[in-house]
Amino acid sequence: MQWLDTGKIGIFVTLLMVAFILFNIARARKGKKELFIRRIPGLNAIDDAIGRATEMGRPIFMVPGIGTLNAISVQAVNIFAQVTKTASQFATPIRMCIADAAVYTVAQEVIRDVYQRQGMLERFDVDSVRFISDRQFAFAAGVSGLLHREKAAATFLLGEFYAESLIFAETANSIGAIQVAGSTQTSQTPFFVAACDYVLLGDEFYAASAYLTREPVLVGSLVGQDWCKIMITAAVFLGALFHGVERSQVAAFEWAPYAEANEAAFSALSDDAKEKVADVQVQVPSSAERQGIQALKKGNETMLYRIFNPNPSAEDLVIEREKKPPPPAAEGEEGGE
C-alpha cells in the first residue's frame, strides 16, 4: 500500500516556490522595509555605456537574442526598455535588432511606449526597432553588418543566444564598443565571458529589471527566488546526506521476501508495462543478498531514490475503460473525399 503519491512531489515543490515568490511580492508591496540587492557590475556599466555613446554621438545596439516570445525575450525587452529610458533623455540613438516576429511586435510597442511616457515621442524612430531575419546566420550577418556600418558605441546582448553570440561579441569588440552581455544559455556564457566587457551570469539576467527599477514587485519576486534557492540548496545538502547515510546501511536482512514479492509482481505485468517499470527489475536483489549475506544498499534502493522515482504497480498502469465505437473511416481523414 502506498500512502504517499510520490508523483505529486514535483508539483508540491513548485507550488511551494510559487508561494514563496507571491508572498515576497506581497511583502515588498507593503513596503515596510527596503529589500537589499547586491551590486551587479554589468548593470552598473549600463549608464557608463550610454554616456559614452552620447559623447561619441554613436548609437547603442540592443539584441534580445534569437529566441521566440518567451520569458527570456520578454525580460530582455524589459531591460532594454530601461536602457531606452535613459538613452531617450540624452537623445542617444538606439537600434534594436530582432530575429523573431512576435518579439519584434512586442518590442516595438514597448519602446514606443517608453518614448511616449518620457514625453519625447518625436525622438522615437520607427526604424530603430528592426526585424532583421528569423534565420540565425542571416540575422548574425545582418546585425554584424549594422554594427560595422553604424559604428556602435555600446552593445547590449541580453537574451537567448546561440552560435551567433561570439560573432556579435567579436564584431563589437573589433569596433571598440563597450559590451554588456548575458545569456540564459549556459553553453553561450563562456563565449561572452571571453569576449565581452561585462557579463550577467545565469539569473543575474532576471535580476536586472529589479536592480534597475527597484520596483517592489520585482524586488519582492527576486527575494522569493532567493528563498527558493535556499530551499533547493537545503534539499541538495540533506538529500546527499541522507542518501549517503542510507547507502552505508546493510540491506540484506529483509530482502528475500521483498524480492520474491517484487519478482512475482514484475512477472505479472504485461510486456508493455514491464518496460515502464524496469526499475523493479533492477531492485530484485542478487542471489547472494537473498541468502542473507550482508550487502550495502545500492544507489537505486534508497528511500530518497524511490521518492523521486516511483515504481508504479501493475494495477496502476493497466486501466480498463469502456471503448468508443471505432470511426467509420480512418480518423475521418477521408470524410470529405
Next chain:
Amino acid sequence: MKQNRSVWDKLQGIDRRILYSILMVLTSVPLFITVALPVDPDPSSKDFYATLMAVPPDQTVFLQSDWTNSTRGENGGHMESIFRILMSKKQKFVIYSLADPQAPQVFRDVMLRINQERESQGLPRYKPWVDYVDLGFFANAEGTTVSIGNDVRQTFGSRRAKDETGVERNVFESPVLQPISKVGDAGLFLIVTASNTIDYAVQRLSGKVKMACACTGVIGPSALVYYQSKQLEGVAVGLKGVYDIEYMMNYGLNVQGADGKTMVSFSEKPTVTAPPLTEGTKFGRGSKYFASLHAALGLVILAVVLGNVGMFASRKKEKQS
C-alpha cells in the same frame, strides 16, 4: 616607438588577421588527409553507440533532426553515421524537425547522399514510406514536444506522405508508424541537435521513452548534464563524438576483433557490448575532419601559450625597467 617593441610585446598583440590565416591553412590542409587515428571513445559516446545498436530491429526509431548546414561539420557526421547504422540494422525510422524550417531539406540531402552511396556499394536503397517516413518541419518546438509526449498520433496525424504507389495517405498507415500509438512505443527517441531542443525533449518526454542525443560541441556540456542524471542513455558530443561512433562502427564495443584484440573497451560497463557494422561505409566525415580538429585545437593551445609567455616576459621587462 613601434620599432622598440620586443618579440614578447609582439607576441601579446599578434594581429588577428595573421592568426586567422594560420588557422585557415592549418585546418584546410588536413581536410585532404583521411586518417584513422586511434582513439578511446568517451563513455557518453560508447553508451550512445551501445543504445543505438541495442534497439530491437522491429521497433521504429524516432529521429528528430534539429540542425542545419551551418553545423554540418559536426551534426552532418552524426546524421550520416546514424543513417548508416539504422540502414545497416534495417531499422525503420521516422524523421522530422522542430528547430528550424531549413532542417528537413538538410537531412533529405544527407539521406540522398547515403542512399546513393549504398547503391554504389550494391546495397538496397532505403525507401520512403516502407523503410522510413519523412514528416518535415513542425513549428513551435516546445509546444510540439509537449504534444508528442501527450498524443503522438494526433501530433503527426495531420501529415500525409506518398506510399510506394505514389498515392498520398496518412502517415500512420505506413509500415513505419502503424505500430506507434504513443511515443513510448518507439524503440529509441534520438535527437541530432545544435540547439536547445534537447532541453525541451528531456523536460517533456523524459521517462516516457528511451532517449539519446548527438549534439554539437557547444551544446555538449548541457546535454552531458542529462546523461549524468541518466535522462539520456547516451550522448555523442561534437566532432569527437562523430569519430567515436565511426570508430565503434568499425571495431564494435567490448568485442574482440579477428586478431583477438579488443579495440574499444568499456571498463565501467564490461557487460555492455555492441558489434561493429556488417555493411556499408564505416569511416566517414569524422575521420576526414579529425586531423583538422587536432590542428585547430593545437593552434588554440599554441596561441594561449604564446599570449601568456609574451605577457609574462613584458611584465618582467617592465619590472626591470
Next chain:
Amino acid sequence: MILAQLDPRLNFFGKAPYSLELWGYVTAVVVLGIALIVAMTKLPTRARKPLIWTSTFLAGGFYVLYWLWPQPVGRGPLDLPRNSVEAMSFWMSDAQVKVADVANILTAFLLCLGIYSLLRVHTNRILRKHEDRFFSWVLIASMFGMLVLGYIDWRQRTFLDKDGKLLEMANWGFAQFGKDLLFDGLFQQMDAAMFSMIAFFILSAAYRAFRIRSVEATVLMISALILIISIMGAVVYGWNNMITSMLPVDSAPVLNNFKISEIANWVRSTLQTPAIRAVEFGVGLGALAMGLRLWLGLEKGGVTV
C-alpha cells in the same frame, strides 16, 4: 479548441484536403485574422492592457491547469473516461494539441508583420536613395526570388509530380534548379560560412581571454586546456597508453588518475556539470518568477506596461 475537437465530419476544418471548400474556409479565416490584428492595432493603449492581460491569463491558465490536473494513465485511442476527473484530463490532453496549433498560426501572422517591417525599412532606403541601397535591392530580390521559386517547386512536387520524377535531377525544371541554386547553392553555403567564422573568433577570443592575470583566470585557463586536449583523441590515446604501460600488472594504482580522459571526465562531472546545474536552477527560478508575474499581470513597465 472545442470546435476542433468535434466529430471530424462536423469539424470546421474537417474538409477534404486541397478541396475548394477548405481553401475557402482558410482564406476566410486569414482575412478575419488580418482584420482582427488591424482592429487591435487601432485600439487605444488603455484598452489594450486588459485585453493583453486577459488573453495572457487565459492562455497561461490552460497550461497551468493542464499541468496541475491528474494525467490520464494508460489511455488508449478509443478509451472513454471513467469519471469527471478523467473526462477533464482527456479533454485537456486533446485540447493541448489544438492550443499548440493556435500558437503556430499566431506565429505565422506575426511573421507577416516582421516581413512588413523589413520591407518598410528597405523600400524607404531605396526611395531615399541611401548609399547602401544596393544591399536593400539584393535583400528584396532574394526574398521574392526564394518565395516564388520555392512556391512553384513545392506546388509541382506536391500536386503535379505523382510518381516522384522530380526526385531525380534529370527531370528538374527551372523552378527546381532555381530553388536549388538559391537555397542549397547560396543560402545554405552562406549559412555555413557564417558559422565557420566562429572558429576564427574562438581563436582570437581564446588568445585574448586566457591570460594568467588572476587566480580565477588561471583556473579557467587550466581547465580549458585540459578539456581542449581531451577532445584531441589521438593525443589522449597516446598519453593514456603511456600511463598504462607504466602501470604494474594486476593493480589499480594512483597513476591511473593521470590519464587525460580521467582528468577531463573529473572536470566535467565534478566541476562543470554541477556548475551548470546550479546556474540552471537560478535561470529556471527566474523564468518561473517572470512567467508568474506576466501571467498574473504583476509586471509594471516594460512588456505589460
